[in-house]
Amino acid sequence: MGRRTPLYDQHVALGARTVDFGGWDMPVNYGSQIEEHHSVRRDAGMFDVSHMCVVDLHGASTRAFLSRLVANDVGKLRVAGKALYSCMLDDTGGVIDDLIVYFLREDWFRVVVNAGTRDGDLAWMRARSAEWNLAVTITERTDLAMIAVQGPQARTKAAALLESAARESALAMEPFFGREFPATDGASWFVARTGYTGEDGFEIVLPNAAAVPAWRALIAAGVAPCGLGARDTLRLEAGMNLYGNDMDTTRHPLESGLAWTVAFEPATRDFVGRKALEAIRAQGGAASKLVGLVLEDRGVLRGHQAVIVPGTDLRGEVTSGTYSPTLERSIAFARVPRQTTDKVLVDIRGKHLPARVVKLPFVRNGRILIDL
Amino acid sequence: MSQVLPDLRYAKSHEWVRTLPDGTLEVGITDHAQGALGDLVFVELPEVGRVLEAGAACAVVESVKAASDVYSPIGGTVLAVNEALAATPELINQDCYGAGWMMRVQPAAGAGADLLGADAYAAELAAVGG
CATH class of the missing domain: 3.30.70.1400 (Aminomethyltransferase beta-barrel domains)
Incomplete structure (x- = not known):
């Protein structure tokens, strides 16, 4: 048995299929992963992310x-x-x-x-x-639970759980901000306009004891419980990396699609890893890059499949792949040699299937951003 | 609790076999298998004419989550595959014992002797909590 969040019994009661995730027993879906995915893109869904720290x-x-x-x-x-x-x-x-x-x-x-x-x-x-x-x-803060409510209707539905005087200011909060708000349960919740799905929404950090009533109230407000399965397809469509798949201690941000998160200015800021990244830049940059792929044939891209740059000896690897419910075809992130242009082949069980290199993200705020 | 039909035979690896009136066999995956896999998005079926060995991988079903091998429950030769699954693999989720059938097979001599009846398969599932 793994570690369990305060919402574990709720997941079981809702018929969730649970899996081990980083040592925690977490819901992977409550029935149809694809329906859960669509509920976040089209309306509002929620994830128990209390395993995060x-x-x-x-x-x-x-x-x-x-x-x-x-x-x-x-x-x-x-x-x-x-x-x-x-x-x-x-x-x-x-x-x-x-x-x-x-x-x-x-x-x-x-x-x-x-x-x-x-x-x-x-x-x-x-x-x-x-x-x-x-x-x-x-x-x-092991005394805190966390629920991510995501989707175009997520903020409106979640704000109903805040004290009436706090609702307007919570809804007026700009993206990528978080503040404490009084909730109707009398506790103070930390509500942030952040997420991992490519949709608008709130991530709510609240006392462990408040998690079950909040979860039930969100269900009553029409927010669909969603598992880690939908969370993975949503973040992939949104072009967001998953630690352990798309980067780890053997990979640096410049080869992981995360150069935008490294602040080299001001030059006087001495952050851990700076010297190593500067050395890479001095040599002309990273030898590989993380790109988006869309499979042009039937099949499903998966992590660790080999990527072939046609007509060369250059090889790369899929880091995360799935079926995209929004695009209705398979998408992936792959780490490929920096010379890679717009076409690659992916080895799926010995067959070399064509895939197109695209700019990330695939989907944002319900809209498909790549050519199909 | 997963559905188990009384008139079919089953492999422990969660495939079902239906004997058709002409003696050929229809094969698919069970309700327990489709439930465990989740939403199916891709199915790779064997070529017609391929000779199958009992217990060997003969097809692949991919859900949103993962790819899984399907093992041939019987030895024989593939007569036909369910072409509808190429465009609508979700037929397996919706109707695994009917419209979600996977292939029809001309059985080899003596094929299927070690398959389970419905009660024995249901007991297998009960043992694994499915």
């Missing part, structure tokens, strides 16, 4: 600490509530984890990290804090 960083040195710890620049965070997506790198530029940092107060930042990497992340953070002599109180 909320870490609060307190202390006057927190900004200085994060400025060295992560590859994106927390100096961009000047307005309370603003969020920043970043990688946390090791000295070789390898990705220890990807995370979101919320700036709450000058002495309080909140970081949300992946479930499977939480223990290593916490140990890394504590070791760097000691090494740099930057005192930061690092608190793993």
Whole structure:
């Protein structure tokens, strides 16, 4: 038996098929993964993401600490509530984890990290804090659950659970911000306009004891429970990486489609991994790149399938692949040699099937963004 | 609880076999199998005329989640495959014992002797909690 979130019994009662995910027993679907996917693209769906790890960083040195710890620049965070997506790198530029940092107060930042990497992340953070002599109180918030409500109708439906006076300001909150709001249950919820689906929505961090009533109220409000299966197809369509599939400690952001998350300016900011990434840039850049693929034949792209650049010895590999319910064909991310242009072949059980290289994302806010 | 039809025979690997009036066999995957796989999005069937060995992989079904081999429950020769599954693999989810059939097979001599009856297959499922 794996670890269980406060919502585990709800998932079982809803008929979920559960799987092990990073040591946690999590719902993969509650029936049809494809219907769950469509409910997020067209209306509102929700995911129990309580397995993810909320870490609060307190202390006057927190900004200085994060400025060295992560590859994106927390100096961009000047307005309370603003969020920043970043990688946390090791000295070789390898990705220890990807995370979101919320700036709450000058002495309080909140970081949300992946479930499977939480223990290593916490140990890394504590070791760097000691090494740099930057005192930061690092608190793993195991007292909190998290529900992601996503889709074009998600915010409206979720805001109904907030105190009436708070609803308007919650709905007026800009994308990539998060703030505390009073909920109708009397507790204070941290509500962020962030997500992992390519749709608008809220990620709600709330006390463990509040999770079950909130989940039930969201169902009553017409929000469809969705499993990790739909979460994966949604994030792939949205062009969002999954840690462990699309990048890990053996891969750096510049070959993982994440160069946009590395802030080389200001040049004086000495973040972990900077020297390694600068050396790669000095040599003319990364030898490979992460691209989107659309399969032009019947079949399904899957992680670890070989990618062939036609007429060359160049090879790459699919890092994440699936069937896209929105596009009704198979899509993938693949790490390919940087010389790769617009056409490749993918080895699916010995057959070489044609695939087209496309610009990510495939889908955003319900709209297909690539040519079919 | 997965549906098990009384008039079919089953392999432990979750395929079903129906004996047609002319003595040929129709093959598909069971309700338990389609439920475990989830929404099917692609099916790769054997070529007509291929000689199947009992217990060997003969087809692939892909759900949104993963690709899975289908094992031939009997030895024989493929007479026909369900062409409708190329465009509508979800027929297997909707009607696995009917419109979601996968192939028709001319059985080899003595084929199918080790298949399970409905009660024995249902007992197998009960043992694995399915």
